[in-house]
Amino acid sequence: MTCHELAKRLQTLAPELSPIDVARLTLMILTQTSDSDLLSNESKLMSAWKNASFRLEAASDQHAAVADELDQLCGDGPIEFSPDQLWLLLRAVKIQGQLLELYTDQPALA
Known part of the structure; x- marks a missing residue:
């Protein structure tokens, strides 16, 4: 199944x-599926x-929470970083x- 075919099915x-x-x-879906032909099966x-x-x-929830914490951290102004702030980063x-x-379905270096 191609990317275009899958997108059409999802929109339907x-x-x-x-x-x-x-x-x-x-x-x-395509990066996490080893055989895209299996996606023609409705239950799969x-x-x-x-x-x-x-x-x-x-991941979006985690990203939003950390983005909020980073935003608060940036509002503190230039100060020395505390251990908690380093853990946040x-x-x-x-x-x-x-x-x-x-x-990407590839391991990140972080």
């Missing part, structure tokens, strides 16, 4: 999805879709690595 199954959501899910597609949606939602790097892994 869920017409309320925006084109950006369809593109995201299509990319994630739904399972892959749920898995990709869950992973994307979890390390978490932010780790979250960014997880997002890269979601889209």
